[in-house]
Amino acid sequence: MYKTDTWQEKTKLFLIILGPILVTQLGMYAMNFFDTVMSGNAGAEDLAGVAIGSSLWVPIFTGINGIMLALSPIVAQLTGADQKQDVPSAVRQGVYLSTLLALVVLIIGSFILNPILNMMELEPEVRTIAKQYLIALSTGIIPLFIYNGLRSFIDALGQTRVTMVITLLSLPFNIIFNYVFIFGKFGLPAYGGVGAGIATSLTYWVTLLFTIFLLVRVRPFSTYSIFSILEKPSLRAWWNQLKIGVPIGFAIFFEVSIFSAVTILMSTYNTNTIAAHQAAINFASFLYMIPLSIAMALTIAVGFEAGGNRREHAKQYSYLGISIAVVLSILCGIAIYVFDDPVARLYNDRPEVIEMTKHFLYYAIFFQLSDAFGAPIQGALRGYKDVNITLIMALVSYWVIGLPSGYLMATYTFFGPAGYWMGLIIGLAAGAIALFARLLYVQRKAPSQTSKSQ
Structure with a gap:
């Protein structure tokens, strides 16, 4: 990051930061995308099992x-x-904290996985696949959490191309591992959907090894000597990170978990409905990587300007990011409408699954437009370190407004399972409106000090 003065300079720098983040996010989600697509080609039961497993795992991971x-x-x-000079210590403590959080997730998961799956009205084969998929995936949780902490450090320095390179190097490994373990190649048995969990876990380990190598050997990261000192864990440093991170995590959890809650509620429908829902939500989530990437870029840009007390410049970056997200969202909506049939056929070849997937995709056009507003605004607010109010807004918008609306429409109207998608649209729209109001407040509560800093 560096200081900019004109809109043209800001747009150029923002796109330089955004491009690699977007490729990275698309690449990371491509692992889930290939898990879903390749599992679906192994069978509808495998696709449904991975859908249930992912619906339980993704909210935990993203949170x-x-x-x-x-x-x-x-x-x-x-x-x-x-x-x-204070950066290396912050990163080391972040690595310690990420390892601890991974261990906590593993311990809690070992106790609650069976009870949760047994509460769901699943076909026995789907339940077994979901459980074994999550067990296989859990072997990669520690490297995944450590990598994401290190990635935040890399991106905050504006070196977003590095995480892009790491992701692009790791993605082929995921595809190869999926091919081998899902379909049973090179003498190995065909694990189906469970093989997707094995492949993803192995890919997480590969990704972490690539990252550590670059941080040790490549400048400017090597100058920070992140791994040269075995620093004592600091509860104070953990608390400073948790004060910012926990509200961010819960806000993301409340948003992402509503999608998982819908998938779980849909377990009362047949396997074809679950499979179609998972296919549509998987593709829509793939497109969500666009506003999410813009949000991450805004956190960096706004955080840099806010840290330097250049509030007017931080405000300009906020509106620049939101505008780009909305334009790209409109283009994505057009693409979904035009290519609905080819997209649906990527996931399964059963006619009933294909038709239902296309139906769900139409609803995805509208809620991804709400995401184009909401996600970048959250990113800008994180740059200001304003995270507590957004947590409350996320809870109310998604769980008090969105999910109950979806349940009522799915249960008491002609929408049926599509009613849950209507609820998603309502919740995301309410969240976007509330977040925008909060952004305006944050930007106005302190006078611009740009003139003093120049």
């Missing part, structure tokens, strides 16, 4: 990962305030 995202505004503001 905990939100805590690690706190490193981005922390490092960005330290560098913006010319306090780079």
Whole structure:
């Protein structure tokens, strides 16, 4: 990151930061995308099992990962305030904290996995696949959490191309591992949907090894000597990160978990409905990586300017990011409408699954437009370190408004399972409106001090 003065300079720098983040996010989600597509080609039961497993895992991962995202505004503001000497310690403590959180997830998961699956009205084969998929995936949780902490450090320095390279190097491994373990190649048995969990776990380990190598050997990261000192864990440093990260994590959890809750509620329908829902939500979530990437770029840009007390510049970056997200969302909506049939056929070849997937995709056009507003605004607010109110807004918008609305429409109207998608649209729209109001308040509560800093 560096200081900019004109809109043209800001747009150029923002796109330079955004491009690699977007490729990285699309690449990371491509692992889930290939898991779903290749599992679906193994059978509808495998696709449904991976759908249930993912619906339980993704909210946990994204919520905990939100805590690690706190490193981005922390490092960005330290560098913006010319306090780079404090960065290495913050990153080391972040690695310790991410390891601890991974262990907590593993321990809790070992106790609650069976009871949760047994409460769901699943076909026995689907339940077995979901359980074994999650067990296989759990062997990669520790490297995944550590990587996301290190990635926040890399991105906060504006070196987003590095995480892009790491992801692009790791993605082929995921595809090869999926091919081998899902379909049973090179003498190995065909694990079906469970093989997707094995493949993803192995890919997480590969990704972490690539990252550590670059941080040790490549400048400017090597100059920070992250791994050269065995620093004592600091409860104070953990608390500073948790104060920012926990609200971020819960806000993300409340948003992502509503999608998982819908998938779980849909377990009362037949396997074809679950499979179609998972296919549609998987593709829509793939497109969600666009506004999410813009949000991450805004956290870096806004955090840098806010850390340097250049509030007017931070405000300009906020509106720049939102505008780009809305334009891209409209283009994605057109693409979904035009290519609905080819997209649906990627996941399964059963005619009834294909038709139902296309039906769900039409609803995805509208809720991804709400995401184009909401996600970038959340990213900008994180740059300001304003995270507590957004947590409450997320809870109310998604769980008090969105999910109950979806349940009522699915249960008492002609929408049926599509009623849950209507609820998603309502919840996301309510969240976007509330977040925008909060952004306006944050930007106005303190006078611009740009003139003093120039």
